[in-house]
Amino acid sequence: MNIKIKDLRSDKGTIEYLVFDNKEGYPDQPKKSIRQGSITPNEAKAGFKLEDLPSGNLALTFIHDENSNKKLDKKGIGLPDEGVGFSNNPRIFFGVPSFGRVKFKLSGAEEIIIRMKYF
Template sequence: MLFLLSTLSLFLTDDPYSSSPPKTNLKVDIHNVAQKKGAVYVALFRSGKDFPTGKPTEGKKIDATHSQLQTTFSVEPGEYAIAIFHDENGNGKMDKKLFGIPKEPYGFSNNFRPKMSAPKFSDCQFSVDHDEKKISITLNGF
């Protein structure tokens, strides 16, 4: 009898062997896409994951067809940061001037505007919980 009750309780509770936490949608609105050519690259980073120039947790490439764009990531709850750049000339990389200053439009979550160096994760960090999250990033214009 005890065995039967234990077995039934497995079907009435969450799967104890499930390895991945539930995910939610993270919607990213991108504003100020001045040139309708090339592509916009969106890099999503988790805490401590080489932000902003390393390998992102997930990335997306969006054709720059409108002045405002949107993309959605399916993410686990946690701390994240986003780095975006608009590859206007379509060469697949962020073109830079002397001293590494970007030539092409870019943006970060929290609309953080770096002064003299690349931002830290904590500058651009935001939290995602179990509810859908929507953020807005405005690209720097040149």
Template sequence: MKTYLLLFMTFISFSAFAQNKSSITVSINNVSSDEGSVGYALYNKDNFMVAAPVKAAKSEIKDGKTSVTFKDIPLGNYAILCYHDKNNNGQMDFEANGMPKEAYGGSNNVMSMGPPQWEDCKFELSEEPLELEIRF
């Protein structure tokens, strides 16, 4: 009897744990050319633009469109930044004056002067899979 109870409790705990994660599908439909790739970075508040992202992905471009899916993401607040790595060098390129040479965007599509801000880009991930469209 104790074995059955232990198995039941283990099953319940795994079921509850599985519900604490979700997925985020991000698409971009206005890439200016199919040249290069698009880099995506998923951040939480603690690492936003100051440390490595929670997850990162790279996607090819076809007909000006690209998308990625981040799976098994714990529920919480996040922000996504992405850029068109036109020359495929793995980094965003800048002019001498600090202006970006390559197109970029962030979740919520807020485009302001200066670098993206956490408060502008943040969103909440709940149990329902999330689909976002980012514009360059």
């Protein structure tokens, strides 16, 4: 699967990602994900590959960790202070989109575009 990330606010820090095959641990528990990793913003914009993923339903989560502290920093009212992105690019209203809104069926060599959102 090829992934490109668009709408990054800066080239600072890293892009952290998690891949889930079910809702347990989604969206932010690495130990319950089936894949996790980190890439640079430039790699994210150019595109990168995730290989050897199982076919079936998957959900991808991304954070733009601009200060490289390995966590999603939040503003005083609980909104993310760094960028977030999800497979299917769901609209985000109040809270994290459900696993059902983010999951997609992997069946081959798809190309996925993720649009980062900043609040």
